[in-house]
Amino acid sequence: MSEPLTVGAAAELLGVTTRTLHHWDAVGLVHPSDRTPAGYRLYTAADLVRAQRVTVYRELGVPLDEIGALLDAPTADALATLRRQHDDLRAKTRQLQRMTAAVERMIAARESGLLLSADDQVAIFGEDWQPTWVEQARDRWGDTPQWAQYAEHAAARSARDWQAITAATEALHADLGAAVRAGVRPGSPEADALAERHRVGIAAHFDCTHTMHVCLGRGYLTDPGYRAFYDAIAPGLTTWLSATIDANARAHGIDPDTATWPTPPHDPSQ
Structure with missing residues (x-):
């Protein structure tokens, strides 16, 4: 990408809404680094890389208020945060497995x-x-x-x-x-x-x-x-x-x- 992107273009590239980008800007998560002469936000390549990392962590279930600290943290701190998230996801997986088994038992009970x-x-x-x-x-x-x-x-x-x-x-x-x-x-x-x-x-x-x-x-x-x-x-x-x-x-x-x-x-x- 040779030129900065507008909010709309950046949102389309990232697969999010412009409202989402405005929110990330408001909470200090991803700031657009450039502006047009008219004052409109422009996202540089570095901004988009950071925003892409936000989308990855968000899809992993990391709370939004923790993502900023995770992006800016030293490697050791970021690794500890990811390990905690890993443990949380494993716990949620076990819960979903129990719920799935319970639903399967309910289906079987209804049928038999x-x-x-x-x-x-x-x-x-x-x-x-x-x-x-x-x-x-x-x-x-x-x-x-x-x-x-x-x-x-x-x-x-x-x-x-x-x-x-x-x-x-x-x-x-x-x-x-x-x-x-x-x-x-x-x-x-x-x-x-x-x-x-x-x-x-x-x-x-x-x-x-x-x-x-x-x-x-x-x-x-x-x-x-x-x-x-x-x-x-x-x-x-x-x-x-x-x-x-x-x-x-x-x-x-x-x-x-x-x-x-x-x-x-x-x-x-x-």
Whole structure:
């Protein structure tokens, strides 16, 4: 370059805006060394070399207020600054890798429902467990907010977490069966406590209000699979559980007769 460049020409050459060059001039980072007779800024070759170094450091993520000192620092000081920046970038890279892995787990959880192999599912949930049930659940409820919550929780859970959840669920089922066999009356404090444990167990997977709990209990009565499952724990458990859920909901101000499942908000774009 034989002649100094105007701000516009320098900005085009550097791949920045004229506003950026004006800002660098204002903060003392890159001053144009020459002027036209009319007083307009002109950038010499040395100015452009310095500006190019600024763009390099900026792309490396060095804060703008540190670049000037870095350009003018002795070699040893500049090297120390670059090493610090290198460490910062490595830390950011590790963070991005963790975030990427978390997003990948979320995608997998949305798609599959469980981040466990089929063998691990059977080992944790029992020999009667069918891995295809998760796929069936996704096909049935995959478009609901509850499935989204379930996937969000599942993405963060390890095999040990699922083992703890399974142990708590099995203990609850044993206590429910014992209550039926002992003739515990729906609406009693003992029955209400069991209903709450049941609702909280569901809430480990998605938010479950007392109204939603009533709807689930009603579904247990009409779904042959659920009825068979609960009645296998104790004869009549399905009916007792639904009645117990209703009584607990009444104790919390909910009328089971008018309970309905929440409808997702309507999307005007659809």
